[in-house]
Every structure is written in C-alpha cells, then in structure tokens.
Amino acid sequence: MSESLTRDDVAKVAHLARLELTDAELDTYTEQLGAVLDHAADVAALDLADVPPTAHPLPLVNVLRDDVIGPTVDREEVLSQAPAVEDRRFRVPAILGEEP
Amino acid sequence: MAELPTTAVEIAAAVRSGQVTAVEVLDAHLAAIDAREGEINAFNLVLADEARAAAAAVDARIAAGDDPGPLAGVPLALKDNLCTRGVPTTCSSRILEGWRPPYDATVVQRVAAAGAVAVGKTNLDEFAMGSSTENSAFGPTRNPRDTARVPGGSSGGSAAAVAAGFAPISLGSDTGGSIRQPAALCGVVGVKPTYGLVSRYGLVAFASSLDQIGPFSTTVADSALLLEAVAGHDPLDSTSIDQAAPSLLDVLDRGVEGLRIGLVTELMGEGIAPDVAARVRQAAAALEAAGATVGEVSVPATSYGLSAYYLIAPAEASSNLARYDGVRYGLRVDAPTTAEMNAATRTAGFGDEVKRRIMLGTYALSAGYYDAYYGKALKVRTLIMRDFEAAYEHFDLLLSPTSPTTAFRFGEKVDDPLSMYLNDICTIPTNLAGHPAMSVPFGAGADGMPVGVQLMAPALGEATMFRAAASLEAAAPSLEEAFA
Amino acid sequence: MSAVENLTHQPVEGEHFTITSEATGDVWEIVVGLEVHCELATATKLFCSCPNMFGDEPNTNVCPVCLGLPGSLPVLNRNVVELAMRLGRALHCSVEPSVFARKNYFYPDMPKDYQVSQFDRPINVDGWLDLPDGTRVGIERAHIEEDTGKNTHAGGSGRIHGADYSLVDYNRAGVPLVEIVGRPHIRHPEQAKTYIDELRAILLATGASDAKMEEGSLRVDANVSVRRVGDPELGRRCEIKNLNSLRSLGRAIEYEARRQVDLLESGEVVKQETRHWDEGAGRTRPGRSKEEAEDYRYFQEPDLVPLDPGADWIAAIDGAMPALPAARRDTLAAAAGVAPTETAVVVAVQRDLDQLALAAIAAGGDGSRVLLHVEHNLAVEGAESLDPAHFAQLVTMEVAGQLTATQAKTVLGDMLESGKAPDAIAAERGFEAMDSSELEGIVDGIIAESPDEWADYCGGDDKRRGKLQGFFVGKVMKATKGQADGKAVNAILDARRTAAG
Known part of the structure; x- marks a missing residue:
C-alpha cells in the first residue's frame, strides 16, 4: 500500500470526477494509483525552486482571430445527438447543486 | 489483372497517370480486409461504401483531366479519435458509442482534399490511453505478425492496418508514444511530428499539450508523403505553427553524410531488452557506415520523463474528459438528478484505464497536491527541454530504441499499470519537449518480432530526421534475418 | 424583539452609512x-x-x-x-x-x-x-x-x-x-x-x-x-447573488448589513457563504450549502497560448481611448463654471448630452441655464440631435427675459420636434417679450381689483403673504396668458408692498 495515497483520497477524487466506485474498486484503485504516485515520488522529491514551469512546448503568444461571424451548426444535427431533448433544448434531470 | 502498386507513392503515381484506377486499388485493399480483419480487429468501422464512392470520384476526376492530388486514390485508415462528419467516432469508448460528429477534423479534410480514400476508423486504447489496444471497449487489435501478441498502442489499429496490408498508410495520434510504439511492435514506420506542425482540430483530446497526429506507413517515403499532406498551419488550432508544411520527399535521398547522431545513454541501459539494444547499436553502426558521426550523449532529465508524463497527461485528461457527462451527446445512464446522471453515465461509459487516469489527474491537480505533483512535473518538463537543448548543441539527431521490448503477449501487463506505463519510457521525453521523433523498423528481436529504432530531432527538424530514416530503412535487416 | 429592531440607522452626509445599536x-x-x-x-x-x-x-x-x-x-x-x-x-x-x-x-x-x-x-x-x-x-x-x-x-x-x-x-x-x-x-x-x-x-x-x-x-x-466603526479588521463576508437591478443591489446590501449586525450583536457569528437576494420577500437567503x-x-489552458500585449499595443489602446465620464464631467463643469459633482453635470454625461451642452455653451449659451435644460427638459429620445446654436440662442433669449422659463421649455420641446430656430417658434406661438411697464400696468390693475387681498398681503404674516403671492401671480398669468415672467411679477409685487408700507 502506498504511503502517498489513502482510500479517502481516492474516494474524494472519484467524487470530484463524478465516478462511482465500489468498495472493491476503491481498494484496487488505491493500490494501483499509489504505485504510480510512488514512482512519481522521484519527481516530487526534486528541489526545483529555481526552475520555471513549462506548461506548453511551444513559445507562441497572441494567437488571435478576427471578430467576424462564421457558420453555425444546424440545430437539428446537434440535437439529434443528444440523449434527451425538449422544446429545442437539451433536457437534463433536476439540478440540485448551486452554480458556483 | 496487372500487379497493383503497394506503396502510397506508387499508388498515387499510378492513379494520377491513369495506369490503375482508384477503385481497383481500393478493391484490392477491401479484399485484404475481408480476408484478415476478423482475426486482426484493426477497425471499429470499415467504410466500404463511402470508400467506393470516394474512389469512384477520384477516378472521375482523373477521367475529366483533373489532378485529385498527391494522395490520389490512396487507401487510408483513420484512428477512431479523428472526427469524421456524420460517421461514428467512438475513441473505442462506450461513452461515445453512436456519436456522429457534425464536422470533420482538419486532417480528415486535408487527406480528402489530397485525393486519399478513407477505408475505415481504426481501433485504439480507449481515448488513446494505453500501450496495447487492450483498453478498447470493442476488443483488442491483434498484431498481424503474431496474433497472440499485442500490436502496441494506443494507435494499435492504425499500425496493424498498415502492417496487415489493409491500407498503405494511416493516421494515428501520439501523446506519449502512441504512434511510434505500435509502429515498432508491428514493424512499420510511425512518425510523431513537432508539436504544432499538424493541426489537432478534430482530434479528440487526451492531453492537449502533448497530443500530435502523425502517419503510419510501410516505407519512409510514404510517411513523408502523408505528413506533407496533413502538415501546415490551421487557423482553427491556436497551437498550430504558422508556417508551411516542410518539404520531406525531396530530401529523402540526401543521405546522412556529415550528420552528428547521438545515442542516448539513459535510454540504452536498465529496462531495455538486450536484443532491442543490440539492434539499436546495429542501426547506429549502419548510420556511421553511411557517413554520419555517431556518439553517445547523456540527456539526464529523460529519466524523470515517465513520472512527469504520468502526472501531466492525466491532469490534462481529467479536464478534457469531463465533458462526457451524458448531457449533449453519447451515452446517458438515467438518474433522478443531473449530478447522479453524470456519475452513472461516466461510471458505466469509461473503462478502467480511463478511470484510473482521470482520478490520477484529478488528484495531481487538487488542492494541496498541485504543487507537489502537477507543479513539479511542469518544472521537470523545463529540465527535459533544457537537457535536449544541450544535447542538440552537439548532435543533429538522437537515436534510441522506440520500445524497451518487442511486442508482448495479451494479458501480460494489463493488470499492472506501472509496468504497462514503462513501455513509453523512450518515447515520452520527446512529447514533453514537443519535438519530432519517428520509429523505423530495423530487423527482429530474439523472438522474431519487429524492432523499431527511434530517431529524435529538435523542433521542426523533420527534414533531417527523414533523411536519417531513409538511410536506416536502406540498411535495415529483414525480419527473417536471424538475430546475431 | 430582535436586535435589528433595536437598531436605528442614519445615513451620514457623504460616504458613510452606519447602523447604531440602541442596546449597546x-x-x-x-x-x-x-x-x-x-x-x-x-x-x-x-x-x-x-x-x-x-x-x-x-x-x-x-x-x-x-x-x-x-x-x-x-x-x-x-x-x-x-x-x-x-x-x-x-x-x-x-x-x-x-x-x-x-x-x-x-x-x-x-x-x-x-x-x-x-x-x-x-x-x-x-x-x-x-x-x-x-x-x-x-x-x-x-x-x-x-x-x-x-x-x-x-x-x-x-x-x-x-x-x-x-x-x-x-x-x-x-x-x-x-x-x-x-x-x-x-x-x-x-x-x-x-x-x-x-x-x-x-x-x-x-x-x-x-x-x-x-x-x-x-x-x-x-x-x-x-x-464596528474604527475597527481595522474586515468582518466575515457573505457574497450576495441574484441582484437584477440597482434597486435590488441597494436593498440587498442594506438588508444584509442589518442581518449581520443583528447576528453579531446577539453574540453569534456571520457564516461565510453565498446568499441569494429575494426581491419579493426583501431578504437574502442562504444558498444550498455544499458538502465540501x-x-x-x-x-x-493548454489549447490556448499566452497573451503578451507589449508596450506598443498598450500605447495604441491608450491613444485611441475615448473620453471617459470623469474627464467629461471635468470638461463640462469647467465650461459651465460649476463643480464637477453638480447633479446636472453628472446627468449630462450619463445621458451622453455633454457634447451638446459644451457646444451650446461654446455658442454663447449660459452654462447654468444650459445644464438646467439638460437635467430637466432633455431626458428624451433624440435630444442629442438638437442644434447647439439654436440651443444657445434659446438660452440667451431666456436670460434676456424674452422668454419665461415655462415658455423656454415649450419652445425647446418644439425645437426637438421641428428643428426650427427658437425665435421662429416663439413668434409662431406668440411668445413676445413683455415690456416691463406693460407688466407693471397689469399688476397694478389687479391690485386695484382686489383691495382686500392686497391689504391682507401687505399686513399679513409670511405664511399668509406666501399664499396671497400665489393668488396675485396666478391672476397676472391668467391675464397675460402665461407670458409673464413669474420672477418679474414677484419683484413688482414686492416693490409695491414696500412702497405701500
């Protein structure tokens, strides 16, 4: 069992990621993810205080497009792919949580 | 019937000159698919009718005196994470089953505009996460050289389709080796271009800062031909490099005289099978014999590549895959509330490996862990880029194995994620750096299965890389040649 | 009785709004x-x-x-x-x-x-x-x-x-x-x-x-x-959402502040949370509390590249910056000779009528009078198309006593509709400058007609006189069909009373 990851951690991230896990899956994932994180311990242990992060391999900046209207997608084509539709809109079950 | 051409270069030339028709070429490939697809399972979907219509259209243009383009009549397979308008695009996931995109990926438009004929959508590890194609929701693809073995992954279907002769060329995507590793395991050429050289628009994202689309083929020239057709700036992709596609076919015969090629020390030691390492040394010797200068070079940070990659890629994936929530397209598993419906849908729709990576990435980004994991991984990325930069001060190209081993057997690694991840140890560093790299077949390992050697180049160094690849191809031992 | 009911509030002149606890x-x-x-x-x-x-x-x-x-x-x-x-x-x-x-x-x-x-x-x-x-x-x-x-x-x-x-x-x-x-x-x-x-x-x-x-x-x-006033520390805050109008914004802040004072005065604590304004009920309500x-x-975002505007781009933005409300208020106030905090100045800029006002002032119109019209008579569609020269002319006629305030407002309305010059409109409507001796004659006639009221006006207290002043002005207006200047009438009445007294 990993030192870096607990069963509660896995339950918490599963909840954040909207995944449901059985107890058995929780055990399996805790072990498997723990092994990967233990392998990543070499990275976590590095002292990189003076190294800047690289979020992206390309040094591009200011990629912009002109503010000109282009084609939209046909509504029927879009809605035909939806699991549930009503009154020209996407239908979803009751929303309980607040919008952040 | 006269003997049909087999490579894309030959097919396009023959079709453009009217020696053969696109329909004849297509029929031969559909026949090959009929004969072996049941055994290989390279495709999620074979587009026989659409392909016939496309081939007939190419022939009609030839008849009318038009030039359908550099890929005229060339059958081509598309990885099933490339969006095709009105044609199911599944990413080999239950969660996208039945989804028909309302648009074509930029590369799909470009190959069509170049006259290619798409024959089908190829199988992959679900959402391109894997190294064996065993993570497909629609069953694994088998290695055409030995169907008891994996074809590699995640673009296993695209590699197998070319290796089995279902199409002379195919497109895959490479996030940590997903083109090069299956190319090596199936004994074909596979190229990951410079990040930004090929538009990602319409490629279903796995890890946005790492994903690149690239070609598979049986010859180096065919990969050059296909890459020329799909590369070049696309205003729909903000990370697309604003310059014209490189000229590659023209430089293939220039040889390697005077090129400095470095064998990467860190990728030749522990974890690399001895037979694979031996083939790489043989390849180095062949390049030296062809006029290149070969030396050893250390790229120390590459040893942290795997760890950094397995934090960065899952982090981006956890966000990229959030949209599969059962609201707008694909699978929905009903539940009383939207939050419960989201969770039920995702739980039923994603396979184990995808869930693993989503959770890993969610964890790496979460409050309290970001700095230790994701933040550190981004800094390691800087170190890797610095180390490559230092190496390229002394060398034009770098050389290593593509995969630590030849193709392994089904089930060998699928339940041990970490050992599966180690397959990517040689390919990951170039994804992190955004550099180009390609796998070129170079004989067989001790088990008789193909070995691929990897050529790496600095950003936009494709032309030099292809020159060396052509030299390697010319010097490569055949698969039948016994392992020394 | 809740603590809030024990509290009084008094808006203090200027920027502070305080709530005073009667209990403490x-x-x-x-x-x-x-x-x-x-x-x-x-x-x-x-x-x-x-x-x-x-x-x-x-x-x-x-x-x-x-x-x-x-x-x-x-x-x-x-x-x-x-x-x-x-x-x-x-x-x-x-x-x-x-x-x-x-x-x-x-x-x-x-x-x-x-x-x-x-x-x-x-x-x-x-x-x-x-x-x-x-x-x-x-x-x-x-x-x-x-x-x-x-x-x-x-x-x-x-x-x-x-x-x-x-x-x-x-x-x-x-x-x-x-x-x-x-x-x-x-x-x-x-x-x-x-x-x-x-x-x-x-x-x-x-x-x-x-x-x-x-x-x-x-x-x-x-x-x-x-x-508490004087406390350097910030209190714990609540975020109020669902504010769909300025009225809601003001009401919600006031309600929420009282609610928090009430809590704190009763020895409770304010919970940091998101609350929703209910305009109908006039109160804020807590949002659904989150489990974590x-x-x-x-x-x-890896699909986008960074933005680096650079000095040149920023300079170009600055160079093309339109005049902003504060500067526009200063300009107008200076031209009109009033303070930039004057309501009329604020209103003129808010209604985008400051350019018109400036042009009218530049054309010779009296600043205060121009602003008076902008504030009270030009809150209408199309007011910005008014000819500034005509506007200035109108104001000048008014200052010269050729038009009363009431007449000027009427003429302004007509100007907006017809685009004609104010002197032409005044002539059409028969608004003629009334000679002061003519007006004096009319006032004297009315005083003569109403001796009782006049005696009362001269001898009564201020309240009574105020009432009777209205009586006399009304009569004069009736007699002149509204063309008399109220101020001038008052001045004549005053002069006659002093002479009589």
Whole structure:
C-alpha cells in the first residue's frame, strides 16, 4: 500500500470526477494509483525552486482571430445527438447543486 | 489483372497517370480486409461504401483531366479519435458509442482534399490511453505478425492496418508514444511530428499539450508523403505553427553524410531488452557506415520523463474528459438528478484505464497536491527541454530504441499499470519537449518480432530526421534475418 | 424583539452609512466589494465565430467549439482582447502578460464541464474607479472569461429548487465576459449603486459592453461585511447573488448589513457563504450549502497560448481611448463654471448630452441655464440631435427675459420636434417679450381689483403673504396668458408692498 495515497483520497477524487466506485474498486484503485504516485515520488522529491514551469512546448503568444461571424451548426444535427431533448433544448434531470 | 502498386507513392503515381484506377486499388485493399480483419480487429468501422464512392470520384476526376492530388486514390485508415462528419467516432469508448460528429477534423479534410480514400476508423486504447489496444471497449487489435501478441498502442489499429496490408498508410495520434510504439511492435514506420506542425482540430483530446497526429506507413517515403499532406498551419488550432508544411520527399535521398547522431545513454541501459539494444547499436553502426558521426550523449532529465508524463497527461485528461457527462451527446445512464446522471453515465461509459487516469489527474491537480505533483512535473518538463537543448548543441539527431521490448503477449501487463506505463519510457521525453521523433523498423528481436529504432530531432527538424530514416530503412535487416 | 429592531440607522452626509445599536450604542459600518460580470459587445463569441447575440432562438448560435464537442479547439477573438484592454486602461489598470486557465467543475450549462477563465495571471490588474463624489474604489483585477449557457427549470416551481428537470440552451455559452473585481472600498448602499452607474458609463463610453442589467449583460455580485466603526479588521463576508437591478443591489446590501449586525450583536457569528437576494420577500437567503469546499483544480489552458500585449499595443489602446465620464464631467463643469459633482453635470454625461451642452455653451449659451435644460427638459429620445446654436440662442433669449422659463421649455420641446430656430417658434406661438411697464400696468390693475387681498398681503404674516403671492401671480398669468415672467411679477409685487408700507 502506498504511503502517498489513502482510500479517502481516492474516494474524494472519484467524487470530484463524478465516478462511482465500489468498495472493491476503491481498494484496487488505491493500490494501483499509489504505485504510480510512488514512482512519481522521484519527481516530487526534486528541489526545483529555481526552475520555471513549462506548461506548453511551444513559445507562441497572441494567437488571435478576427471578430467576424462564421457558420453555425444546424440545430437539428446537434440535437439529434443528444440523449434527451425538449422544446429545442437539451433536457437534463433536476439540478440540485448551486452554480458556483 | 496487372500487379497493383503497394506503396502510397506508387499508388498515387499510378492513379494520377491513369495506369490503375482508384477503385481497383481500393478493391484490392477491401479484399485484404475481408480476408484478415476478423482475426486482426484493426477497425471499429470499415467504410466500404463511402470508400467506393470516394474512389469512384477520384477516378472521375482523373477521367475529366483533373489532378485529385498527391494522395490520389490512396487507401487510408483513420484512428477512431479523428472526427469524421456524420460517421461514428467512438475513441473505442462506450461513452461515445453512436456519436456522429457534425464536422470533420482538419486532417480528415486535408487527406480528402489530397485525393486519399478513407477505408475505415481504426481501433485504439480507449481515448488513446494505453500501450496495447487492450483498453478498447470493442476488443483488442491483434498484431498481424503474431496474433497472440499485442500490436502496441494506443494507435494499435492504425499500425496493424498498415502492417496487415489493409491500407498503405494511416493516421494515428501520439501523446506519449502512441504512434511510434505500435509502429515498432508491428514493424512499420510511425512518425510523431513537432508539436504544432499538424493541426489537432478534430482530434479528440487526451492531453492537449502533448497530443500530435502523425502517419503510419510501410516505407519512409510514404510517411513523408502523408505528413506533407496533413502538415501546415490551421487557423482553427491556436497551437498550430504558422508556417508551411516542410518539404520531406525531396530530401529523402540526401543521405546522412556529415550528420552528428547521438545515442542516448539513459535510454540504452536498465529496462531495455538486450536484443532491442543490440539492434539499436546495429542501426547506429549502419548510420556511421553511411557517413554520419555517431556518439553517445547523456540527456539526464529523460529519466524523470515517465513520472512527469504520468502526472501531466492525466491532469490534462481529467479536464478534457469531463465533458462526457451524458448531457449533449453519447451515452446517458438515467438518474433522478443531473449530478447522479453524470456519475452513472461516466461510471458505466469509461473503462478502467480511463478511470484510473482521470482520478490520477484529478488528484495531481487538487488542492494541496498541485504543487507537489502537477507543479513539479511542469518544472521537470523545463529540465527535459533544457537537457535536449544541450544535447542538440552537439548532435543533429538522437537515436534510441522506440520500445524497451518487442511486442508482448495479451494479458501480460494489463493488470499492472506501472509496468504497462514503462513501455513509453523512450518515447515520452520527446512529447514533453514537443519535438519530432519517428520509429523505423530495423530487423527482429530474439523472438522474431519487429524492432523499431527511434530517431529524435529538435523542433521542426523533420527534414533531417527523414533523411536519417531513409538511410536506416536502406540498411535495415529483414525480419527473417536471424538475430546475431 | 430582535436586535435589528433595536437598531436605528442614519445615513451620514457623504460616504458613510452606519447602523447604531440602541442596546449597546455600538456604531457599525458596511464594507462592500462588488464583482461585476459584463458581456463584451463583440460580433462573435470568445473562442469561436458564432454570433454573440442575445435573445435568439435556442441552440442556434452554436458550433463544435462553443458546444464543447470532442476534438474542437478554441481560438481567441482579437476584439475581446482589445475591449478588455481598453476597459482595463479606462479603469487605470496595468495590462499584464496573461494566460488562460481552466476552472473545473460539473454543471450542465457548461459544455466542457470547465470554464476557460483567467486565474493567477489576469490581463488587467490594480486599477481604480473614481466616483463622482470623489471616492476612489480600487479595482483588483478585470479578467477575461467565457459565459455559460442558460438553464430553464421546468416543472415544480419553475425555480431551480423543486424543478422536475431543466432545459439547456447553449446560445450564451462562450460569450465573452470581463469580470471586474472591485476592492472592498464601498461604505454605503447608495455608493454601490453609484459605482455601478459609473462603471456602466465607462463600459458604454469604451464600447466594451451594452451593460444592460435587465438582459443580464451586466451582472453584479456583492460581498458584504460589517464592522464596528474604527475597527481595522474586515468582518466575515457573505457574497450576495441574484441582484437584477440597482434597486435590488441597494436593498440587498442594506438588508444584509442589518442581518449581520443583528447576528453579531446577539453574540453569534456571520457564516461565510453565498446568499441569494429575494426581491419579493426583501431578504437574502442562504444558498444550498455544499458538502465540501469547491476544488476547481485550476491549471493553464493548454489549447490556448499566452497573451503578451507589449508596450506598443498598450500605447495604441491608450491613444485611441475615448473620453471617459470623469474627464467629461471635468470638461463640462469647467465650461459651465460649476463643480464637477453638480447633479446636472453628472446627468449630462450619463445621458451622453455633454457634447451638446459644451457646444451650446461654446455658442454663447449660459452654462447654468444650459445644464438646467439638460437635467430637466432633455431626458428624451433624440435630444442629442438638437442644434447647439439654436440651443444657445434659446438660452440667451431666456436670460434676456424674452422668454419665461415655462415658455423656454415649450419652445425647446418644439425645437426637438421641428428643428426650427427658437425665435421662429416663439413668434409662431406668440411668445413676445413683455415690456416691463406693460407688466407693471397689469399688476397694478389687479391690485386695484382686489383691495382686500392686497391689504391682507401687505399686513399679513409670511405664511399668509406666501399664499396671497400665489393668488396675485396666478391672476397676472391668467391675464397675460402665461407670458409673464413669474420672477418679474414677484419683484413688482414686492416693490409695491414696500412702497405701500
């Protein structure tokens, strides 16, 4: 069992990621993810205080497009792919949580 | 019937000159698919009718005196994470089953505009996460050289389709080796271009800062031909490099005289099978014999590549895959509330490996862990880029194995994620750096299965890389040649 | 009896609004910081070329990008960056190199289940906004982000709670927003309203937004806390949402402040939370409490590249900056010879009539009189098309006594309708300058007709005299068909009384 990851951690991230896990899956994932994180311990242990992060391999900046209207997608084509539709809109079950 | 051409270069030339028709070429490939697809399972979907219509259209243009383009009549397979308008695009996931995109990926438009004929959508590890194609929701693809073995992954279907002769060329995507590793395991050429050289628009994202689309083929020239057709700036992709596609076919015969090629020390030691390492040394010797200068070079940070990659890629994936929530397209598993419906849908729709990576990435980004994991991984990325930069001060190209081993057997690694991840140890560093790299077949390992050697180049160094690849191809031992 | 009922409040002259506890005698002040989201007035959305249009048929202004379809990628709208920079500079912000980040959370109106926003490196930082009363409100940041789609709740009450299901329209998804985060420098509900008024004027002046609260293109959240006057520490705050009008904003702040004082006076604590304003009930209510703190897992958006505006671009934005409300008020006030805080000056700029007023003053019109008309008689459609020379002429006639105030207002109305010159209109209407001896004669005649009232007027107390003054002026007006100048009539009456006394 990993030192870096607990069963509660896995339950918490599963909840954040909207995944449901059985107890058995929780055990399996805790072990498997723990092994990967233990392998990543070499990275976590590095002292990189003076190294800047690289979020992206390309040094591009200011990629912009002109503010000109282009084609939209046909509504029927879009809605035909939806699991549930009503009154020209996407239908979803009751929303309980607040919008952040 | 006269003997049909087999490579894309030959097919396009023959079709453009009217020696053969696109329909004849297509029929031969559909026949090959009929004969072996049941055994290989390279495709999620074979587009026989659409392909016939496309081939007939190419022939009609030839008849009318038009030039359908550099890929005229060339059958081509598309990885099933490339969006095709009105044609199911599944990413080999239950969660996208039945989804028909309302648009074509930029590369799909470009190959069509170049006259290619798409024959089908190829199988992959679900959402391109894997190294064996065993993570497909629609069953694994088998290695055409030995169907008891994996074809590699995640673009296993695209590699197998070319290796089995279902199409002379195919497109895959490479996030940590997903083109090069299956190319090596199936004994074909596979190229990951410079990040930004090929538009990602319409490629279903796995890890946005790492994903690149690239070609598979049986010859180096065919990969050059296909890459020329799909590369070049696309205003729909903000990370697309604003310059014209490189000229590659023209430089293939220039040889390697005077090129400095470095064998990467860190990728030749522990974890690399001895037979694979031996083939790489043989390849180095062949390049030296062809006029290149070969030396050893250390790229120390590459040893942290795997760890950094397995934090960065899952982090981006956890966000990229959030949209599969059962609201707008694909699978929905009903539940009383939207939050419960989201969770039920995702739980039923994603396979184990995808869930693993989503959770890993969610964890790496979460409050309290970001700095230790994701933040550190981004800094390691800087170190890797610095180390490559230092190496390229002394060398034009770098050389290593593509995969630590030849193709392994089904089930060998699928339940041990970490050992599966180690397959990517040689390919990951170039994804992190955004550099180009390609796998070129170079004989067989001790088990008789193909070995691929990897050529790496600095950003936009494709032309030099292809020159060396052509030299390697010319010097490569055949698969039948016994392992020394 | 609740503690709140034991409290009295008195708005203090100027910027402070305090609540005094009768029980303890403690004096509390309100601390407010406002977060404003405004939709930018672009032709297309933030990251795709779909129309940015309010009120269209549901799900028609959509494409793979704003629907978050697999494989789609964002490309940043140049005009969004320009408008955001212009707004930032108008708010005296520093425009910095910036990056986009993903804010990850699940919500059905958000097609990608993350919002592209700016997090640790926003485009505009550290500015301020000066209110007409001279208060300087700090601006922490003004960053770019994308709007969400719109949920319609069906079944049940039609509100989110108790709805059976919801329907989603993604037309608004991906519309460009700038979120302007103000520092907690506001101390009065009225000041909060003034801040929004001023910000709206800046948004309109810069062309950044149409800033319509009723259409949701300007949305305000208020962070409200209270503390004892003199206490340097900020109290724990609540974020108030669902403020759909300026009236709601003022009422909600006042209610919320009292609620918090009530809690604190009763020895309880204020819980840091999001609360919703219920306009009907006139109170704030807590949102559904979350089981855990949100964890948005921000990280740099890998599908977009950084923005680095550079000195040249910023200089170009500054060079093209339209005149802003504060400067326009100063200019107008100087030309009219009044203080920039005068209501008429504020109103003139708010109504975009300051150019007209300036032109009229430049054409010789009296500043105060011009402003008087702008404030009271020009709140009409098309007023900005008034000919400034005619406007100046009207004011000059008025000052010269050729028109009474009432007549001038009538003539102004006609000028707006017909575009004719004021002297022509006055002549048509028979508004003639009344000779002062003629007016004196009329007044004397009326005094002679009403000796009892006149005696009363001369001998009565101030109250009585005031009433009778109205009586006499009314008679004169009747006799002159309203053409007499009320002031002149009063002067004659006064002179006659003094002479009689």
